[in-house]
Structures are given as C-alpha cells and as structure tokens.
Amino acid sequence: MNDTLSSEKVAPENAAPQDAWPALMRRAQDGDQRAYRLVLRALVPVVRVRVRRRIFDDALAEDVVQDVLMTLHRLRHTYDPALPLLPWVSAIVSARAVDALRRQGRSRGREINRDETLSSTVDPGAAAAFDAIGAERELAGMLNILPDRQRQMIELVKLQEMTLDAAAQESRLSVSAVKSLLHRAITRLREHGKQTHG
C-alpha cells in the first residue's frame, strides 16, 4: 500500500504508470531501449523517495540514487516479469543505501575533528601566505602616502608591469608626464622609507 502511494505521489505526470513497469522491464530485458528509458525515468522519483527515507544528506542520497540505477542495470536479468517490480527495486535500494551508510561511517571513523590539533597542525604553505598578506598591507600603506596620480603610475608601471606607452594611454597623459610622475613617486617613497626604517 505504501509502495503504491509513494510512487503515485512522486511520479511525474508523463511517467509510465506503475502497472506498466513489469511489461516495460520485460521489454527492456529483451533489448528495447525505449522501454528501458521509460521505466528507469519512472523509477528515479520512487528510488529517490526510498533512499531519502534512510539517508538525509542530499548529496549522498543522489549518489545512492545513481548507484541504484547502475545496479538495476547490472542486475536487470534477475528480475522476473511475472512478479511486481517494486520489491525487486526496493531490495536494491535498501542494499545500496546500507552500503553507502557503512562507507560513510567508515570514512567518518578515520577523520579527526579536533580543533586543538587543527590549530597546532603544521602547514608549510601557511607562513608564505601570511607573509604575502603582510607585504601587501605594507605596500598599500606606502602607496597611501602618494598623491593619486603618482600612486596610479606606480600601480600601472610597477605593479601591473605595463609599458610607459601603455600607462600613458591608460592615464591619458604624455609619456614624459608619466616618467615625471613615476620619478617623483619613487623619490617620495625612498624618502618615506629612509624616515621610517632609518
């Protein structure tokens, strides 16, 4: 009774009716690919409902639905068309869901979720990343002392590595003006560096 209700509830309107499934599966066993496509598409919502009764993780549930479809395909010769299809499908769903939960349990058993060990874990890339962030902040601080035009020239020519011509075009200035702005910016930064670092 539950089987019928659940499949009626979830089956799309254009799906094959449930009482046609054994006949479609028989034709699929005989090599009728269209019948096979119809019955598999009709089964997906039913399988999904049954899987979600056991598995609450959406991604894992969809993996199991896929696994069930592949198992149905491998074992399609074991279905007896004289019998209803749903008990056969349910047995496969049940076995695959239990397998997935076991696998998930095993992988969780191997995982370590301890915050104190996580913070003390040595990550060789972390120091370099922190250094890069520090350098970026220092550079931003230095550039802030420059007037807008001079800062723009430093960003274009030194940081973005544009040519003087390209920087002149980008800023709508002459090349000599760009050179002059760069020279002044560098002189100012050098003076600032002498003052702050001795």
Add this chain to the structure above:
Amino acid sequence: MVDHDTLIDTLCDEAAPVRRVAPAWRRALGWTPVALGVGWLMTQLLHRASTDWTGPLAGVAAANILLSLGLGIAALTAALSVSVPGRVARASGWFVACLAMWLGLAVYSIGIARHPVGQLGHGSYCFTFVLVAGAPMIAVTVLALRRTRSLHPVRSLTFAGAGAAFLSFGLLAFCHPIAMSAMDFAGHLAAGILLGALTIAIGRKAIAA
C-alpha cells in the same frame, strides 16, 4: 535534485538483450550433478571403503544419503534464491523436518557404536574426505552464484557453503560405516563449517553485486 537523465541515456544506449535467470530450484537441480560429479572425482584420490549394503542397517545409510543430498540441494536452492534481489529463503517445515531427521540419524549412529564417544583424532579421514569432496564444490557454487551475483554475498555464500557441506556428507555416506563416534561426527561438522567459511572467504568478492 540531480538530473540523472544523462546516466539513464548512457545505460539505455548500452542495454543489450539479457537472458532472464531460471527459477532457483531449476538452477539448483542443474548445478547439483556438476557439484557431485567434481566432488566424486576428487575423492577418487582417497582410499574409499564401501558401505555394507547387505547388512541390516543398510536402510539407515540409504536414508542418510537421501537426507544429506536433499538438504544439500535445498541449501543450494536457498543460496541461488537469496542471491536474487527481493527474494528470501525461509526454512520450510519439510526442511526443518529433514534436518531433524538427519541429526536423529547421526545420534542413532553414535548410539549403536561400540565406543560412542571415540578418541581425539578419530574421524580425521572423514574430515579430509569432506574437505576434499567439498573443495571443488565451492568453486561450482561460486560459479553458479556469479550468474546473478548477490546484494548480500555472505548470506548467499553461507547457504552455498551449507549446500557443499551436505552434498559432501552425502558422498561420504557411500563409504562410511553406519555406526560412528561422537568425535567422528564432530569431525564431519568441523569440515562442513570449514567449507562454509572457505566458501564465504573465496566467493565474497567474486559474487558481490
């Protein structure tokens, strides 16, 4: 929700006609002669003394053979049946009755022995015989189960192992004195349990669906 249409299309594109599996009892009846044949061939390597068919207790030996073979076929049928998704193996009344009669015959055989308890090591020949006869039967049952594979390999192989064990007991009864000691019977059972364990160990991955 994930769209599984691409997978369905792939599966449908490669869906060739398949041969439906026959009922489990018919497959069991087909595989049993093969299992008995290879088991009998293997036991030709061992020295065999024939059962005394002229004695007054020949009926007990015949009943033992029939019960052992019947239980072996039933266990093999159950193995092939539970390997199909959605099928279950229920212990029917006649199966339980046959098992009880088989045990009853064993108790009777122990009762009429001159030394009912026996000695340690008594029955080592029977132990070897059951293992030698049952070893090729393991391969046959695993081969039979590979046709359907199984969602519950251990369950299917437990029945298959029991089938191999009982068929081996059937072959053993052709060359075993009617009276036996408890140690001898324990040797039979130990060999049967070992066959079951070997069947599970060997076939678990081979028949997993």
